[in-house]
Amino acid sequence: MTTPVSISLTVNGERVEAHVLPRLNLADFLREHLKLTGTHVGCEHGVCGACTVRVGGEIVRSCLMLAVQVNGAAIETIEGLSDSGEIADLQAAFRDRNALQCGFCTPGMLMAAQDLLRENGKPTREEIREHLSGNYCRCTGYHAIIDAVENAALARTEPQA
Amino acid sequence: MKASAFAYARATSLANALELLATHGDKAKVLSGGQSLIPAMNLRLVSPELIVDIGDLGELRGIAVKGETLVIGALTRHADLLKSSHIVKCAPLLAAAVAHVAHPAIRNRGTIGGSLAQADPASELPACMLALGATIVVRGKGGERRIAAEEFFTGIYETKLGPQDLLVAIEVPVASPGSAHFFQEFARRHGDYAIVGLAAQVMRQGDRFADLRLGFFAVGDTPVLAKAAAAMLTGAAITPELLAEASAALASELNPHEDQQATPAMRRHLARVLLARCLATLLNRPDLQTGAGV
Incomplete structure (x- = not known):
């Protein structure tokens, strides 16, 4: 049974059928098989958050899920959120506030930040910090990232002119 | 890798x-x-x-109240526990604890059954099970077994589960009116495994405790129900002197490890700090936190 297992899922709205080995994790499946390399692989044991994706609308660590486990699921990656424009304002806020340097953590940060803003339109800085606490950044020191998320949240809740 | x-x-x-x-x-x-x-x-x-x-076994998922018992399916995720009104009402200690379990993306996948079966001595939920007097429901070759949480955890990552067993549910007595809880942990970063933590479930009677269950974690090979300290503090008028004696008893009940985060002495100290904070908070006695007990 270490032979490939067939799976069927959607990734960013597109139907995907594949044969995968049980040991293949979702992050590697997205990167190596589907060439969606926006999902980053950092620690490979669930600590750094760089591989955060959405499964069924909820954020998860894609390094801690097997590709065989997402059979029948709907996956959204940073490419999906970026292309749809869902996080265009967050991306702009990150850029404006210099909330990234090397950019390695940024896809995971954006996934986690958007997850927060969908649940809580007006998070406090403490709530932002808490929601991003599972995502490591080794360059910026987090303050700029929290500023950027706060700015994006404020802009979203401002009454439209 | x-x-x-x-x-x-x-x-x-x-x-x-x-x-x-x-x-x-x-x-x-x-x-x-x-x-x-x-x-x-x-x-x-x-x-x-x-x-x-076992991810597809829907029958292992969900939270229900059956009479005086809260039944939590093994596959119930941390995120489900956090959002459940049953948990807030019937086991508020658990609601307080789950907020400290890892991070949102982990809580969306991690399950209560998995956490208990894993039995990491630094994790929050096993200690909660001790404080709450929970029963772990296990199915195996010989049928169903019900194991008291106090018996269930046997060592680091070790439980009464055999290789052919499956943890299927957790039963928690519904919190009685007038009961109170306390949960706090020391961790370098919110969501990390604790350096030391305390999950406590108590019954108050006036300014005393009629019942006191103190579940410490990250203080040894298994979560520890600090019975000696609790016995000294039950039914008695809580004075700084009594707290000091109970703290000394607590320190000898724990067998903490040394690791890169803390020495055994530091862990014992932090456990005493948590005990003092717990009593001060639950009895609304700020004086206990500055007393000789710590």
Whole structure:
């Protein structure tokens, strides 16, 4: 049974059928098989958050899920959120506030930040910090990232002119 | 790193999962939320030959109140516990604790059954089970067994679960009116495993405790119900002197390890700090926190 297992899922709205080995994790499946390399692989044991994706609308660590486990699921990656424009304002806020340097953590940060803003339109800085606490950044020191998320949240809740 | 190769079976029913475990025994590992197992496999700390994925077993998911008992299915995720009104009402200690379990993306996958079966001595939920007097429901070859939480945890990552057993549910007595709880932990960063933590469930009677269950974690091989300290503090008028005596008793009940985060002495100290904070908070006695007990 270490032979490939067939799976069927959607990734960013597109139907995907594949044969995968049980040991293949979702992050590697997205990167190596589907060439969606926006999902980053950092620690490979669930600590750094760089591989955060959405499964069924909820954020998860894609390094801690097997590709065989997402059979029948709907996956959204940073490419999906970026292309749809869902996080265009967050991306702009990150850029404006210099909330990234090397950019390695940024896809995971954006996934986690958007997850927060969908649940809580007006998070406090403490709530932002808490929601991003599972995502490591080794360059910026987090303050700029929290500023950027706060700015994006404020802009979203401002009454439209 | 990547996990080594393994075979994969998606269990189609509880009976099917038990059959697979009966056939493969300790060569198989049960995959629930995977938030402890997959990291361990990626680090090659464990290399099972077969993964039995129980993720599709809907009957193991959910939270229900049956009379005076709160029944939590093993596959209930941390995120579900956090959002459940049953948990807030019937086991508020658990609601307080789950907020400290890892991070949102982990809580969306990790399950209560997985956490208890993993039995990491620094994790929050096993200590809560001790404080709440929970019962762990296990199915195996011989049928169903019900194990008191106090008996369930036997060592670091070790429980009464055998290789052919499946943890199916947790039963928690519904919190009685007038009961109170306290949960606090020391961790370097919110969501990390604790350096030391305390999950307490109490019954107050006036300015005293009629019952006091103190579940400490990250203080030894297993979570510890600090019975000696609790006995001294039950039914008695709590003075700084009594707290000091109970703190001394507590320190000798714990057998903490040294690691990169803390020495045993530091862990004992932090446990005493948590005990003082717990009493001060639950009795609204700020004086106890500055007293000789710490």
